[in-house]
Amino acid sequence: MIYISKFERGRIMDKVYDVAIIGGGPAGLSAGLYASRGRLDTVIIEKGRWGGQAATTEELENYPGSIEHPTGPKLTERMREQAKAFGTEFISDEVIGFDLSDKIKVIKLKEREIKAKAIIVATGAQHVNLGVPGEDTFRGKGVSYCATCDADFFTELEVVVVGGGDAAVEEAIYLTKFAEKVTIVHRRNEFRAAKSIVEKALANDKIHVIWDTVVEEIYGDGIVEGVKLKNVKTGEITDYRTDGVFIFVGTRPVSDLVKGIVDMDEKGYIITDAEMRTSVEGIFAAGDVRNTPLRQVITAAADGAIAAISAEKYIDKTFGH
């Protein structure tokens, strides 16, 4: 995080960055590294926590090369240090608008404005809610979307994990380090998750799976006491006693800030070509926010690198370096 004095602020107001990257997760950090290595004046803007979704993932065993120290926070911290070492600047602020009338683009933040020749949107995705009664009421009172944040509270208690993908299965395994019993509730009869992680989960004594079932309601008295489960095949509804509900049912793109500016698909994912170009010249997208067949730390990092190089080409062509 950089602190800008009033004196520097005046100077910086006129500064035109080569590349402004919105989002400080793996896609943004990788783009920052590559852009800075290419000697482009680069800044990454992040409104929340650096490292993105990966920063809350305790074990990141599928990032190539991370077998020795597989924690998410450590990996993303190293990415950040690496980008910084090449000259990337970091601003903790939030983008609230744009002025794209000129080829020098203006990005409006809460605290200031940034001018840049190229923009890389790497804002990622956020968790999807289950959308059932009780979910909001009991948020922080037994309902959680972050296993590393809240697992502690369920030590020696019972929890339900909702979902069937990698996140649900991995976090269920993580939760067995704390909870006495972890029940995965999934609406289908097989997991979408990678086979090796599914094997590991099914071999774990503390994990119990309820297939073909959805959570209809979360209830309790002050804190979560149980959920209403519905078998999607038989329609049967049962009460299931639990102390916590961890929800991992998918993510949706954080793309509202560029709605109406770049083309998106019907779910809001930004449409890009193989070079991370969006429908607007000089604006690129990388990582989970774009239309990609796979959303992983490794693909986000790859997108970031490609976007940075594409941005460099665009700058050379448009501004003549």
Added chain:
Amino acid sequence: MIELNKDNFDQEVLQAEGPVIVDFWGTKCEPCKALMPDVERLAEQYKDKIKFCKLNTTENRRLAISQKVMGLPTFIVYKNGAKVKEISGADNCTPEAIENLIKENI
């Protein structure tokens, strides 16, 4: 910011004069740690209007649960020994939301 534990919680929070805001955080809670600089800034800004405390729930789990906190981050405003308002979860605990929580209760 005052560090709370089971020995001083009663005195610093429940018996305090005026409003108190408690930041419930944990050592493995990344969103909580990311918020720290903003929380410290707000603590400085509003120090004359509200008392700022923080509780490391990883080291004081029972105390956190006694306050019905089972999710992080959580921010609770107390007045006259009772909870007045709370916000919980990374989505709900943005720097703005925390500042609004303060402004509504000073």
